[in-house]
Amino acid sequence: MASDSAQPVLEELDREECLRLIAPGGIGRIAFEDGEGPAVVPVNYAVDGESVLFRTSLQGRLSRSLMTAVPGGKVRAAFEVDAFEDSTHEGWSVLVRGGARPLDDEEKERAVRVDPWPGGEREAWFSLAGMEISGRRLRRP
Amino acid sequence: MASDSAQPVLEELDREECLRLIAPGGIGRIAFEDGEGPAVVPVNYAVDGESVLFRTSLQGRLSRSLMTAVPGGKVRAAFEVDAFEDSTHEGWSVLVRGGARPLDDEEKERAVRVDPWPGGEREAWFSLAGMEISGRRLRRP
Numbered sequence: 001m002a003s004d005s006a007q008p009v010l011e012e013l014d015r016e017e018c019l020r021l022i023a024p025g026g027i028g029r030i031a032f033e034d035g036e037g038p039a040v041v042p043v044n045y046a047v048d049g050e051s052v053l054f055r056t057s058l059q060g061r062l063s064r065s066l067m068t069a070v071p072g073g074k075v076r077a078a079f080e081v082d083a084f085e086d087s088t089h090e091g092w093s094v095l096v097r098g099g100a101r102p103l104d105d106e107e108k109e110r111a112v113r114v115d116p117w118p119g120g121e122r123e124a125w126f127s128l129a130g131m132e133i134s135g136r137r138l139r140r141p
Numbered sequence: 142m143a144s145d146s147a148q149p150v151l152e153e154l155d156r157e158e159c160l161r162l163i164a165p166g167g168i169g170r171i172a173f174e175d176g177e178g179p180a181v182v183p184v185n186y187a188v189d190g191e192s193v194l195f196r197t198s199l200q201g202r203l204s205r206s207l208m209t210a211v212p213g214g215k216v217r218a219a220f221e222v223d224a225f226e227d228s229t230h231e232g233w234s235v236l237v238r239g240g241a242r243p244l245d246d247e248e249k250e251r252a253v254r255v256d257p258w259p260g261g262e263r264e265a266w267f268s269l270a271g272m273e274i275s276g277r278r279l280r281r282p
Contacts, residue, residue: 093182
């Protein structure tokens with residue numbers, strides 16, 4: 001793949017490796033459609049099995065867009081986490097695609113804990129079920 | 142965790158501050174729609190005025206999705222960069238939304254330089270014109 005053997009090359013990661021990489025939680029990004037095209041914003045997240053849980057404010061556009069699901073339905077969304085080193089140009093990224101749905105109060109109580117960094121209300125909880133989980137690692141051969 | 146009053150708060154950033162924050166280039170993420178919902182992948186980018194330039198491989202799904210524009214047309218996409226500190230929970234994010242279009246060979250020659258980290262061909266160049274440029278800073282009051 002690389003024409004220059006000293007440059008990093010991209011390798012596909014399998015599902016298990018992707019889930020292992022995102023397991024610690026922290027900050028990721030959610031991509032969604034709000035009627036004016038794609039948008040993408042950072043969120044604090046946690047992983048529960050093959051789903052990604054995240055919290056946001058009830059008033060924001062992320063929340064408004066994902067709340068458009070009919071009861072029991074899901075809205076297509078994507079989640080991304082990455083970690084790259086400026087100094088070496090090596091790193092990895094993971095993409096989780098699937099359907100997002102809000103959690104109800106009972107589910108929130110049972111859910112894996114997600115700690116949002118910003119103060120203020122973050123009372124909209126969502127779960128994104130990973131239908132497609134893929135990732136790539138960039139590293140020197 | 143610290144008490145409520147010590148928690149970081151979110152502040153909106155103005156357009157000039159957003160452009161200043163993303164000016165150095167490096168790694169950002171492009172959100173796009175590929176017919177199966179939103180997706181989001183990391184890219185190397187550079188800033189040219191109020192547009193974001195990025196390169197990817199001609200074969201990838203990002204390239205295939207953005208190439209669906211009619212000649213002279215654009216495809217809606219979004220670009221995100223962020224920088225957060227795990228230790229302080231402070232940081233910022235910038236979102237650029239607008240229309241993406243491929244650059245032709247003549248434009249590539251004149252374009253701001255974008256250096257992709259991965260080896261191999263990255264011969265699809267795109268420009269995303271920032272119709273909406275917004276951002277938020279998370280910091281302790």
